Amino acid sequence: MFDVLRKINILPLVKEPSPEVYQQVLEKYPKYREEEKDQGLEYRDEANRSRWSFFDEYEYRLPRLTSSKPLTRFGWFDPDDTPAEKRLIMKLDIILTLYCFLIYWIMKLDQANINNAYVSGLKEDIGLEGNDLVTTQALYSAGAIIFQLPFIYIIPKFPKNYILPIMVSGWGVMTLLLFEAKNPAGVKALRFFVGVFEASWYPLMHYMLGSWLKPREINRRAGFVYCAQFLGTITSGLLAAASITHLDGYLGHKGWQWMFILDGIITLPVGILGVWILPGTPYRCSSIFITEEEVVIARERLKRGPNDNHQLKLFDRQLWKNILTSWKLWIPMLADVAFWCSCQIPSSGAFILWLKSLNRYTSAGVNNMSTISPALGFAWVAIVVTIADYGNRWMGIVFAEIWVIIGAIILAIWNVPESAKWFAWCTSYFSISMSASLYSWINDICRHNAQERAIILLLVNTMAQTFSTWTSVVVFKTVESPRYLKGYCFTAALSFTLICLVFVMLWFYKKQERKDARLNGIVLYNSELAETTDPSEASESDRKMDIIEQKCSI
Incomplete structure (x- = not known):
């Protein structure tokens, strides 16, 4: 169907650069030639390696001697990026990062509106009672969880610039239809389908960022995109207030109904435009804004990164053996479960229910x-992302979780001055401010295989949402609002667990990075032992490097 639409010039064409374009790029930018890369190897003696180096994530990722310019961890561009690379990245910042920001803003707008509608007349008009609100939220999560599973096959196989617009348009229609809901069952059914269409969004967004950007470029851009979540929550509150104040009763609809109508109208056109705006991946790019030369540059600058042209069949035994026997699935999954379960204070609507109870x-x-x-979440994301870029990603995550623990303990005690509660509510968004750093790290961990990266991102996200959904029903029951004693204690415990898991993940990550040092232009040896890294410890990526070099020599 897509091919037929392309032939009649409705859909953009996939760009596959010719050999002549490849040759022109290699001649114009010598840094992409294999011989130039070989000359840039750094030989590093580990004899005097400090024990504190364990805490440096990038120890085996930043060649210290080969860069022609000082290499800083924080900066929008790398010092060695050519003008052409900078132009490409600036384009990607507009057509990918900014577009993802708009989508996330819309998604959060459509996601948060149920809490605003609940306190604005939906509860009374529809007849919601008891735990109907938390049940509705759980059904939304159930739709998102169940329908992530098909995307294990869809994301690696189909054009990303079609998948996302279709899903966005779908949840826009479901959100729009909520204004016609007449009973609790109707609200729950429509919210379920909103979750269905939003299922693939977050893993897909990180998959696309990881397909175009180097690992150290993802974090700050993912942080920028993540700010859209807070903008969506803010906009939802302001839109609800404006709808109640100015549109209540207009054309026979209540204020909360107008909120769903406006949300749907905003969502649909932005979703449809993604077909022509989104760049897909470097190996299947169809954006009208990216040239063939830029496609080659994108592939070459990520030469050691994922190539989504080489994939095993979904049910291939080797594929699942590689995934299921790897720490790259299980450790990030445990960390993500702890993350999702520790950020339920904002998502539960506890703050707005407390305000109403006053x-x-x-x-x-x-x-x-x-x-x-x-609104304060913008500042928290900026702080966490800056810490992660100037220091390490684990630092940003641990910093955020310390604030979450403090706030959750205050709310669990409850009988404290009201100013202390305000402090706890205002710092509660630290819990989700480190999501960009965590998912960027997972993206980085899985960077060597695009298919495995897509599957692991989806499995990790699915399992985390699953645990978050059933635990929220248990510990954040609507009838116990706004003092969710079990919920606040649970949040503090899971935040502490996440801090512990971060250091476990760091240990596995450093071990893997040491094996993959050769891929990053670093040859390790120990002058005291008079030996280099044991060849028997070579990882999959080491063998991939050898194969690439053999092909190049031929």
């Missing part, structure tokens, strides 16, 4: 006040 504000006032906590 009986000081009107419905519009409650919605306006509820934007304070997510």
